[in-house]
Amino acid sequence: MRDLDFTQRFLFDDTDVRGEMVSLGDSYAHVLAKHPYPEPVAQLLGEMLAAASLLVGTLKFDGLLVLQARSSGAVPLLMVECSSNREVRGIARYHASQVEAGAGMRELMPEGVLTLTVDPSEGKRYQGIVALEGATLAECLSGYFANSEQLPTRFWLYADGRMARGLLLQALPADRVKDPEARAANWQHVTTLADTLTAEELLGLDNETVLHRLYHEETVRLFDSQPIHFKCSCSRQRSANALVSLGQHDAEALLEESGGTVVIDCQFCNQRYSFDAADVAQLFAGGGSESPSQTRH
Structure with missing residues (x-):
């Protein structure tokens, strides 16, 4: 073909x-x-x-x-x-x-x-x-x-x-x-x-x-x-960077408003990236974007 x-x-x-x-x-x-x-x-x-x-x-x-x-x-x-x-x-x-x-x-x-x-x-x-x-x-x-x-x-x-x-x-x-x-x-x-x-x-x-x-x-x-x-250029890391750019106080407030999980959707490919409290805490502790929790993302 x-x-x-x-x-x-x-x-x-x-x-x-x-x-x-x-x-x-x-x-x-x-x-x-x-x-x-x-x-x-x-x-x-x-x-x-x-x-x-x-x-x-x-x-x-x-x-x-x-x-x-x-x-x-x-x-x-x-x-x-x-x-x-x-x-x-x-x-x-x-x-x-x-x-x-x-x-x-x-x-x-x-x-x-x-x-x-x-x-x-x-x-x-x-x-x-x-x-x-x-x-x-x-x-x-x-x-x-x-x-x-x-x-x-x-x-x-x-x-x-x-x-x-x-x-x-x-x-x-x-x-x-x-x-x-x-x-x-x-x-x-x-x-x-x-x-x-x-x-x-x-x-x-x-x-x-x-x-x-x-x-x-x-x-x-x-x-x-x-x-x-x-090819979509979205990634979990880029979504994590967007959260970090908010600052820790605002990111934690968003987490609370979202019921314990922040979901970031890619408008181009519909991929979803989820971040729970453990994820957000790790981000601001400098631990990277890979999830430490048992939740699958």
Whole structure:
């Protein structure tokens, strides 16, 4: 059975343009299995998963990329994380009564704002913000790059609740083609052809076939694929750290209010971490997060 979760880079040999394609099957299914998302929300979340996976491929860093969208509408929050190791997770918050069948991003997320955060393991954190003014997430991300000082970049994103797919094209610094007019013409040419790509084609065809249909008159080099998988970064230790950050007095008060057991739920994967009085006492005694009690966690 062919792998359904990967990114794959390609280059145009005669122009200063690179591309990346992403396919998410199992990892997308893992994200959707954690919550009962309505179809329009599942589709939008899939597009954001694909976008984050593509964006990680444009960056040379060790760390985490986060896409977070907020709005005043039926979907007040979308959040996706993708690490430099291509580990993805995502979540959506929605008001079920307000989600209409067939609704797109503009209807689901009015007055929306998208925040892109690059959080490297070492070095300075970067954050960019763009209003969700386009009809689709792909339009908004493309507009963000068009209005920034970064390299021109375009996105095509589709998801159907089973597969999430994406295509990215990005102009590179002048190397093969120096003339500005020629560079602009080349960029216009490859993006115009990509605009003919349908959701059915991207969701249903393999990368080689898609690229041949779009660019059979161009010389395109397709590189080896890079695997992607779902992984949640939550842990008992991170939950314990959150308790410790409250301070001992507040943590003990929370323990009392909770009836003797503090339960911390991961919003992304629904994993539950429980801490009783013995656990909390051990944390503040410096004994670590592994439970000393007979209670299973």
